[in-house]
Amino acid sequence: TQLLEQSPQFLSIQEGENLTVYCNSSSVFSSLQWYRQEPGEGPVLLVTVVTGGEVKKLKRLTFQFGDARKDSSLHITAAQPGDTGLYLCAGLHTGRRALTFGSGTRLQVQP
Amino acid sequence: DAGITQSPRHKVTETGTPVTLRCHQTENHRYMYWYRQDPGHGLRLIHYSYGVKDTDKGEVSDGYSVSRSKTEDFLLTLESATSSQTSVYFCAISESLAGGPGTGELFFGEGSRLTVL
Numbered sequence: 001t002q003l004l005e006q007s008p009q010f011l012s013i014q015e016g017e018n019l020t021v022y023c024n025s026s027s028v029f030s031s032l033q034w035y036r037q038e039p040g041e042g043p044v045l046l047v048t049v050v051t052g053g054e055v056k057k058l059k060r061l062t063f064q065f066g067d068a069r070k071d072s073s074l075h076i077t078a079a080q081p082g083d084t085g086l087y088l089c090a091g092l093h094t095g096r097r098a099l100t101f102g103s104g105t106r107l108q109v110q111p
Numbered sequence: 112d113a114g115i116t117q118s119p120r121h122k123v124t125e126t127g128t129p130v131t132l133r134c135h136q137t138e139n140h141r142y143m144y145w146y147r148q149d150p151g152h153g154l155r156l157i158h159y160s161y162g163v164k165d166t167d168k169g170e171v172s173d174g175y176s177v178s179r180s181k182t183e184d185f186l187l188t189l190e191s192a193t194s195s196q197t198s199v200y201f202c203a204i205s206e207s208l209a210g211g212p213g214t215g216e217l218f219f220g221e222g223s224r225l226t227v228l
Contacts (some may be wrong), residue, residue, distance in 0.1 A: 031209040042219025092209045101154040
């Protein structure tokens with residue numbers, strides 16, 4: 001099993017704080033995606049990163065793919081209550097046709 | 112929203128009974144996936160399909176089988192349900208693979224909550 005470990009598992013912060021979520025593996029990914037899931041719904045794609053060292057920004061969210069393509073991070077600036085949800089990273093290994101998901105980080109932003 | 116529906120949305124059954132979950136898409140996407148979601152485990156891949164009658168196992172395939180006789184339908188069958196299969200099951204579809212041509216975005220259904228007593 002090719003594991004994808006996310007940390008932290010839970011995060012409860014106040015509105016306006018910054019946070020970083022990490023996604024790590026011992027194996028190399030050809031691409032990596034981040035999804036957000038709200039209660040009772042399926043996950044929704046936030047971003048896809050493909051190139052080692054790549055940085056993508058989506059409003060207050062910044063995604064980085066590690067140089068060796070084994071890890072990724074999600075940084076949220078000035079978190080809002082609307083950012084509350086389960087954040088999942090998912091990696092695709094070369095030659096595979098299905099994503100491997102991390103265990104998720106549950107974020108709660110208190111107003 | 113992607114046209115993907117799961118049925119049933121909720122089911123309670125007893126240990127040892129067969130159960131079939133259906134995933135139906137109207138997008139004509141090539142790839143279809145069944146994942147299960149349990150607390151602390153994120154999403155774990157059960158089986159997936161890369162075309163009609165083309166399927167492969169995921170990381171937690173024991174006790175599950177699948178069939179895809181048409182592009183639009185992907186069925187997940189629990190031959191003899193066990194309490195360990197109590198979970199929320201998500202179907203997902205994608206037109207392409209992540210990092211390849213296209214977005215590689217997975218579109219998920221709303222989930223099927225299965226309880227095995």
